[in-house]
Each structure stands twice: as C-alpha cells, then as structure tokens.
Amino acid sequence: MLEEVILTVDEFEAIKLADLENLYQEQAAEKMNVSRQTFGRIIDSAHKKVADALVKGKALKIEGGEFEMAAMRKFRCYDCQHSWELPYGTGRPENCPSCKSGNIRRAEKDRGYAKGIGRGQGGCCRGIEQKR
Numbered sequence: 001m002l003e004e005v006i007l008t009v010d011e012f013e014a015i016k017l018a019d020l021e022n023l024y025q026e027q028a029a030e031k032m033n034v035s036r037q038t039f040g041r042i043i044d045s046a047h048k049k050v051a052d053a054l055v056k057g058k059a060l061k062i063e064g065g066e067f068e069m070a071a072m073r074k075f076r077c078y079d080c081q082h083s084w085e086l087p088y089g090t091g092r093p094e095n096c097p098s099c100k101s102g103n104i105r106r107a108e109k110d111r112g113y114a115k116g117i118g119r120g121q122g123g124c125c126r127g128i129e130q131k132r
Contacts, residue, residue, distance in 0.1 A: 002059040003056075003058045004058060004059045004060075004061045005049045005050075005053040005059070005060050005061065006061050006062075006064075007049050007050070007060055007063075008062075008064035009062065009063070009064040010032070010042050011042055011045055011046035011064075012062050013032060014032065014039060014043040015047070018043050072086065073086055073087075073088060074106065075093060075105070075106060076104065076105060076107040077098060077103060077104050078101075078104065079096065079101040079103045080101065082096055082097070082098035082099065083107055084097060
C-alpha cells in the first residue's frame with residue numbers, strides 16, 4: 001500500500017494550464033477565475049505535492065469536491081460553420097453532420113472553465129460543474 005499525496009482538482013488544473021499548456025500565470029489565473037497571486041499559491045502547492053510523490057515514490061491522488069459532467073458538448077465545423085451538440089459519453093464525432101467535413105472542433109463557448117470551489121478559491125476544470 002503506497003502512501004498517498006492528495007492533489008486538489010484546482011491544483012491539477014493549475015498544473016495542466018501552466019505546465020502542459022504553457023500558459024503564463026496571468027492567463028491561467030484568468031481561465032480559473034482566480035487572481036494571479038492565488039494562482040501562484042495553487043501552482044506552488046501543486047508542484048511541491050507532485051515533486052513529493054515523484055521523489056518519494058508516493059501515489060498521487062486527485063480529489064477535491066463533488067463534480068458532475070455537463071450534459072452536452074458543443075461542436076463546430078470550421079468549414080461550413082455548422083454547430084451542434086452531443087451528449088457526453090458518445091465519443092467525438094468524426095465528421096460534420098451538415099457537410100461531412102472532418103475539420104471540426106469543440107465550440108469555443110464549450111471550452112470555458114466552470115466556477116467551482118476546489119480550495120475555496122475559484123473555478124476550474126473544462127466541461128464540469130461543481131455540485132452545490
């Protein structure tokens with residue numbers, strides 16, 4: 001049984017935005033709806049926890065509140081501009097239902113971050129909303 005390090009959902013999101021998506025702290029803070037200073041505290045805490053898990057061979061557990069997936073995902077065809085929705089769990093569509101193009105993406109509006117309270121500090125996490 002490995003000792004666990006608990007990473008909150010906000011810390012996980014901060015690592016994703018800063019380290020994977022290479023956003024500046026100001027940009028990442030805006031996406032999470034927190035101040036730059038708060039984002040700095042969140043990312044510092046996350047980095048320490050991840051380093052502790054990696055260096056000492058601990059399990060990394062992500063938790064921090066009750067969340068549920070949004071019901072629908074929005075897509076947009078970048079060739080014909082057609083927009084449509086699909087329920088979560090149905091997989092990503094391969095083609096636009098209107099023109100059959102494969103040049104589709106998640107709709108810009110659907111890429112936002114839900115407001116939640118992971119550490120009592122603001123919002124995070126694409127496509128999920130915190131239960132209240």
